[in-house]
Amino acid sequence: MTMANTPARVCPLAKKCGGCQLQNLSYDEQLHLKQATAIRLLGRFGHVEEIIGMKDPYHYRNKVQAAFYTDKKGKIISGVYQSGSHHVVGIDSCQTEDVIADKIIVAVRKLLPSFKMTTYNEDTGKGFLRHILVKRGFATNQIMLVLVTGTPVFPSKNNFVKAILKQFPEITTIVQNINPYRTNLVLGDNQKVLYGKGYIEDILCGCRFRISPKSFYQINPVQTEVLYGKAIEFANLKGNETVLDTYCGIGTIGIIAAKNGAGNVIGAELNGDAVRDAIVNARANNLKNIRFYKADAGEFMREAADEDEKPDVVFMDPPRAGSDRKFLDSLIKMSPKKVVYVSCNPETLARDLAYLTQNSPYKAQKIQPVDMFPHTAHIECVCEIFK
Numbered sequence: 001m002t003m004a005n006t007p008a009r010v011c012p013l014a015k016k017c018g019g020c021q022l023q024n025l026s027y028d029e030q031l032h033l034k035q036a037t038a039i040r041l042l043g044r045f046g047h048v049e050e051i052i053g054m055k056d057p058y059h060y061r062n063k064v065q066a067a068f069y070t071d072k073k074g075k076i077i078s079g080v081y082q083s084g085s086h087h088v089v090g091i092d093s094c095q096t097e098d099v100i101a102d103k104i105i106v107a108v109r110k111l112l113p114s115f116k117m118t119t120y121n122e123d124t125g126k127g128f129l130r131h132i133l134v135k136r137g138f139a140t141n142q143i144m145l146v147l148v149t150g151t152p153v154f155p156s157k158n159n160f161v162k163a164i165l166k167q168f169p170e171i172t173t174i175v176q177n178i179n180p181y182r183t184n185l186v187l188g189d190n191q192k193v194l195y196g197k198g199y200i201e202d203i204l205c206g207c208r209f210r211i212s213p214k215s216f217y218q219i220n221p222v223q224t225e226v227l228y229g230k231a232i233e234f235a236n237l238k239g240n241e242t243v244l245d246t247y248c249g250i251g252t253i254g255i256i257a258a259k260n261g262a263g264n265v266i267g268a269e270l271n272g273d274a275v276r277d278a279i280v281n282a283r284a285n286n287l288k289n290i291r292f293y294k295a296d297a298g299e300f301m302r303e304a305a306d307e308d309e310k311p312d313v314v315f316m317d318p319p320r321a322g323s324d325r326k327f328l329d330s331l332i333k334m335s336p337k338k339v340v341y342v343s344c345n346p347e348t349l350a351r352d353l354a355y356l357t358q359n360s361p362y363k364a365q366k367i368q369p370v371d372m373f374p375h376t377a378h379i380e381c382v383c384e385i386f387k
């Protein structure tokens, strides 16, 4: 490993929070463990390259979320849910989270009483503020504050916005998201922009991206550049290829591929907000050879296969649950020269590779783990697949 051996920084809340499963190991030990896990799960499919770790594996998260709770004495606590429960563990700062985001959350919590803003109680369904979400563009320093409220009426909103902006003039947009439902989902369907544009932008691999409150965006931008760099390297674009970017989110991989020589890019994504962002992003990067569709990736692939599309390269970046047979069968039918599979879950990657290799001549040629989530047990891999 190339990293200096950073000793474990033991977090006093580790047991209660449960987010950093590997925090009792030094960073080098974490990387060794992840490498061994990747080899155990994926080694039978192809060569597992050495995991690429972070130079500075702290405060890497560009998106921070907090839940709120008011105790019997009226004291307001902000933090995360205790692992496996809905009890809020008070946290003011965290070794994985962006420092400014953590400071903004504490400041909002301290402002609540003076604005008579109550916190939402999950048991009764009463109360106002449910969650806060802060997203920061590390390259642009644009900051979005999202206040998730149980009810739409926000009587003191103008003064509240003024008060928080006075403390953090670097906040570029503030959004109220309304979530009246009894649900585990943080964000609801309706939102109002209280200040600024309602989105932030960030720059990755030289391309500019718009990020809305509800769109997926990789949470570790430093390692995302490494991950995408590998994905583009594996695609080995020569120019004029037709490229599919499936599970494309806000279009990041497809847009970077288009900038790196792809002739024609088609993206597919289920989340409508992300697709809207992807379309704007393509325009902002002066790309005309790229289109995005709001669709289930499996459905999209089946239609493309039925229409006898012949893509040269297919990027796929599914959520933790992995891909599905509809997708993989259509992929085999279309038979692209190259498949680049970006995975945040080596178990579902192994399942999908097993299906692909048993049902087609495709083989995983290289598997590159990239440490996107230091101190947690999560393992991200990018995999080069061809026949």
Ligand code: SAH
Residues within 6 Å of the ligand: 216, 217, 218, 246, 247, 248, 249, 250, 251, 252, 253, 268, 269, 270, 271, 274, 295, 296, 297, 298, 317, 318, 319
């Ligand atoms: N490639 C993007 C997003 C990866 S995360 C990036 O690197 O930023 C996975 C994405 O898949 C999310 O945006 C999620 O909304 C989307 N998704 C989840 N299930 C899907 C499905 N069945 N079909 C299409 N997209 C899906």
